[in-house]
Amino acid sequence: xxxxxxxxxxxxxxxxxxxxxxxxxxxxxxxxxxxxxxxxxxxxxxxxxxxxxxxxxxxxxxxxxxxxxxxxxxxxxxxxxxxxxxxxxxxxxxxxxxxxxxxxxxxxxxxxxxxxxxxxxxxxxxxxxxxxxxxxxxxxxxxxxxxxxxxxxxxxxxxxxxxxxxxxxxxxxxxxxxxxxxxxxxxxxxxxxxxxxxxxxxxxxxxxxxxxxxxxxxxxxxxxxxxxxxxxxxxxxxxxxxxxxxxxxxxxxxxxxxxxxxxxxxxxxxxxxxxxxxxxxxxxxxxxxxxxxxxxxxxxxxxxxxxxxxxxxxxxxxxxxxxxxxxxxxxxxxxxxxxxxxxxxxxxxxxxxxxxxxxxxxxxxxxxxxxxxxxxxxxxxxxxxxxxxxxxxxxxxxxxxxxxxxxxxxxxxxxxxxxxxxxxxxxxxxxxxxxxxxxxx
Numbered sequence: 001x002x003x004x005x006x007x008x009x010x011x012x013x014x015x016x017x018x019x020x021x022x023x024x025x026x027x028x029x030x031x032x033x034x035x036x037x038x039x040x041x042x043x044x045x046x047x048x049x050x051x052x053x054x055x056x057x058x059x060x061x062x063x064x065x066x067x068x069x070x071x072x073x074x075x076x077x078x079x080x081x082x083x084x085x086x087x088x089x090x091x092x093x094x095x096x097x098x099x100x101x102x103x104x105x106x107x108x109x110x111x112x113x114x115x116x117x118x119x120x121x122x123x124x125x126x127x128x129x130x131x132x133x134x135x136x137x138x139x140x141x142x143x144x145x146x147x148x149x150x151x152x153x154x155x156x157x158x159x160x161x162x163x164x165x166x167x168x169x170x171x172x173x174x175x176x177x178x179x180x181x182x183x184x185x186x187x188x189x190x191x192x193x194x195x196x197x198x199x200x201x202x203x204x205x206x207x208x209x210x211x212x213x214x215x216x217x218x219x220x221x222x223x224x225x226x227x228x229x230x231x232x233x234x235x236x237x238x239x240x241x242x243x244x245x246x247x248x249x250x251x252x253x254x255x256x257x258x259x260x261x262x263x264x265x266x267x268x269x270x271x272x273x274x275x276x277x278x279x280x281x282x283x284x285x286x287x288x289x290x291x292x293x294x295x296x297x298x299x300x301x302x303x304x305x306x307x308x309x310x311x312x313x314x315x316x317x318x319x320x321x322x323x324x325x326x327x328x329x330x331x332x333x334x335x336x337x338x339x340x341x342x343x344x345x346x347x348x349x350x351x352x353x354x355x356x357x358x359x360x361x362x363x364x365x366x367x368x369x370x371x372x373x374x375x376x377x378x379x380x381x382x383x384x385x386x387x388x389x390x391x392x393x394x395x396x397x398x399x400x401x402x403x404x405x406x407x408x409x410x411x412x413x414x415x416x417x418x419x420x421x422x423x424x425x426x427x428x429x430x431x432x433x434x435x436x437x438x439x440x441x
Contacts, residue, residue, distance in 0.1 A: 002027040002062050003304065005041065006048050007069030008034050010331075010364035010382040011289035014296040015069060015303070016040040017362070022304035029061065035373050036363025048073055051081040059088050065090065067307060071147060071286050074265075075101045080397070088217070090307045092285050096263040100285040103182045104145050110280060115248055115256040117280040118185035118272075126170045132183055133162045139186040143282075144169050146177030149222055151338060155186065189274040190418070191281070192233040193291050196269075197306060198253050200262035202308070202315035205245065207298060207322055208236035209291040210418065215338055219415045224338045225379060228415030230328040230390055231243060231294040234422050235273050236304050244271060244278045252283070264310060293382045294327035326419070328393040329384040330401055332411045334365070337378035341365075345408035347373045352374050354399035358386045358393070361400070375408060383411075390419035 001024050005016055013036050020028055020040045031054075033043030047053055058066060066082055068074055068091040074202045077094035098105045104122040108331070109115070122145070123129035133140055133156075142165040144152030150173050156162035169178035195206035211229040215221040236244070248269055256263045268284035268291075273332075287295065296303070300321040309318040334341035338427015350373060353361050360386055387393035394416045401411055 001025055001064045001304070002131060003029070004058060004061075004063045005030045005064045005069060006036070006054075006066065006073055008032050009070065009289055010362045010379065011287050011292040012069040013037045013040070013362040013364070014073075014293045014382075014384075015067060015287070017360070018296040018299065018303045019067070022302050024302065024304050025148060029063070031057075033364035034363050036361070037366035038368060048078070049076065051076075051078055054078065055082060055085045055087065055098055058082070059085070059320075064088065065308070065311070066261075066276075067091075070285060071097070071100050071284065074285055075147065077293060088311050090311055091265040092263050092337060095261040097285050098261070099252075099256070099263065099267075099283040101147060103143050103144055104180060104281055106185070106280075107182060107285050108257060109255055111250070112296055113251045115251050115280055116278065118187050120182055122180060122182055124167075124180050126166050129166045129181060129183055130163050131413070133159055133166070136183075136218035138183075141184045141186055142169065143182045143184065144174040144178040144221050145180040146174070147336070148174045148177045149225060151225075152177055153223055165182075187272040187274055187279055189272045189279075190235045190431050192236045192271050193239065193272055193288055194236065194249070195268045195287070195291070195295065196245075196249055196267050197310045197315060198263055198265070198267055199310045199313040199315045200253070200257060200264045201313065203245070203249060203253055204315045204318060204320065205241065206320065207231050207295055208233040208265075209288070209289055209294055210235070211288065212415055215333075215412075222338055224333075226288065226290045227331045227379075227412045228329055228333075229288070229291045229294050230326060230393070230416045230419055231291070231298055232326060240273060240278060242315050246270065247339050248280050248320065287368060289364075290329045290331055293329040293360075293384045296387055297327040297329075297384050298322050298325070300391050303388065318394060323385045323386065325388055326390045326393050326417050327384060327386045328397050329362070329382045330382040330397045330415050331364075332383065332401065332404065332406065332409045333379050334375050334377065335408050335410060341375075341378040342408045343377070344376055345375045347375060347409070348405040349403045352403040353383060356385070356396055356400040358396050358404070359400045360384045369424075375406070380406075381408060389423055390416050391423050394420060403412070
């Protein structure tokens with residue numbers, strides 16, 4: 001089978017690395033890819049925003065399946081155009097992609113279908129939004145409604161900070177994504193990421209993860225696309241996973257189908273585990289980045305077969321296996337990120353990092369010039385490690401990080417701190433998440 005992966009980040013490298021291991025695979029192509037993906041797939045300079053060009057490429061190269069990594073092509077309707085041309089594609093339609101394209105749409109869906117989430121209102125006017133903030137008080141959360149590369153959310157600890165975030169959004173910081181905002185209740189608890197595959201009717205749980213959004217140690221500084229993650233998330237016990245499926249995931253899949261927007265692909269629920277149980281923070285319509293890296297490191301099963309089951313609508317006949325060991329990824333970013341990252345610096349020592357037991361190095365913002373790797377983005381590398389405990393996986397990942405010679409880069413030094421603290425309290429034993437298993441919905 002010939003497979004084309006769309007994207008160029010760490011998520012797509014992890015997907016290509018996993019897909020390349022499938023015995024069903026004949027040829028793997030990635031567009032546009034990056035310096036590291038070139039080790040696992042053929043990278044092609046294809047304009048993925050030109051849907052006609054993507055369709056023509058697939059026909060000319062005999063592509064049997066397209067796997068769309070990032071959210072922007074999904075929101076733009078790439079899957080719709082591929083399927084209209086008779087090409088199988090993995091990912092939601094443009095209509096179903098509203099779950100990520102509009103935070104307001106998702107909150108309204110939750111309200112209509114009784115899905116637990118924080119209280120909220122939608123606004124297109126700064127004065128009305130500020131009046132709502134004044135009535136509700138702080139802390140409170142201000143979100144740009146549209147896609148903002150993970151940077152459109154402000155957790156405001158004061159009314160003044162919330163008002164400043166409102167002014168930023170309506171002042172054009174996020175472009176069209178900030179033309180409307182959602183102001184919502186601040187939820188107390190512990191965050192977790194819960195992933196499932198769905199064919200629009202059946203749902204197959206994947207695994208849980210916990211990511212680290214703020215740029216600095218101790219969860220300080222501005223939010224980013226993600227500075228690291230680990231899987232499984234100890235807070236997501238088997239019982240909590242079952243509640244999330246029953247109270248959040250299944251009503252969402254049912255609701256989208258009932259409203260004529262059946263969702264097929266990866267559904268990524270960002271959850272807050274509160275004293276009352278799981279509540280939805282937001283949905284993403286694709287694998288997370290960097291969560292995908294730790295999920296692929298733990299997945300035993302053939303990813304390509306799982307994707308085909310979702311595309312063909314037979315997930316109720318499929319199951320997945322996972323390694324018991326946890327996985328952890330540390331993102332190495334370019335100095336200046338999440339602002340203006342410093343590009344062009346050479347990265348050395350990657351082979352030494354790869355040689356550390358249990359470590360895989362996924363590339364994100366890199367480009368290759370001959371035998372040299374150069375930084376070419378904000379988040380540049382994802383140093384991923386497995387181990388018998390999160391503590392050991394963390395130690396392996398940072399051992400590999402310290403072997404990389406890249407003066408222009410930095411990373412957080414506390415990825416996985418919650419799980420490490422739990423293991424210290426329990427003598428290295430941490431509760432594990434669900435290992436997979438299908439559930440018909």
